[in-house]
Amino acid sequence: MNDNNGRVYIRFLGVDDTDDMLDLMLRNRELFEGVCPKRNESFYTREVQAKSIENGIKQKEEDKRYAFGIFQRETDQLIGDISLFEVQRGPHQKCILGYSMDQAHNGKGYMTEAIQLILKFAFEEVGLLRVEAGVMPRNLGSMRVLEKAGFQQEGLARKLLEINGVREDHVLFAMLVEDYLDGLK
Known part of the structure; x- marks a missing residue:
């Protein structure tokens, strides 16, 4: 999904993104482990990241699930991921x-832009009527x-x-x- 006016764009992850996804997860391991369910040590391997992306393509x-990477438009760098799951x-x-967003890019409004793009996909392209999210009360930034x-x-x-x-x-x-539609007016 590409909004040419935005600072980020989202696109489906492919196997070519494996190394970048692994790098993102390794760089942000401590941050992500504080807000995500427990991950096995094998999660931080190229093999598991590739398998995860392949599973995303199948889903x-x-x-069942739509998994996107969040890319900074200026550099085409993968700076986060966003997905619709349990469809x-x-x-x-x-x-x-x-x-999730690379901690180096938190607080810049990129995630808000990415969420707007994925909502457009959810409501306009795949015809969903409701998108839910859950956040721990201490995660004020995400709220x-x-x-x-x-x-x-x-x-x-x-x-x-x-x-x-x-x-x-x-x-x-x-x-x-x-x-969503009211927000477009």
Whole structure:
């Protein structure tokens, strides 16, 4: 997804992105491990990153997950990733949004731009009606990003996910297609 006016663009990850994705994960390991479920040591290998990208391609074909890289337009450098996962069709027509950004690029508005691009994809291209996201209450930066992107806070899911061996609460946010369309006016 490319908005020629933005400072970032997103595109589906391919096997050619394996080394860049591994580098991103290694550079940001400490940061990401503080907000993501526990990862095995093998996660930080080229083989596992390649397999993850291959799985993402397969899941895209199955309409289950859409995994994108976030690239800085000026340099074409991979600076983060963003995905729509747990896609549910039928009466739900929803998914969960996940994302991470290289700590060297945090606080510059890049993630807000990337979220706007992926919402365009979710609502305009694959026809979803709801995009959900969950954030630990202590992750204030991520909550601000979602709010700036137009998400609305809906509640608290107690002990939703295990992070570093601890069940963590998550503040739940959602964007509806109506909210998205209203934001375009």
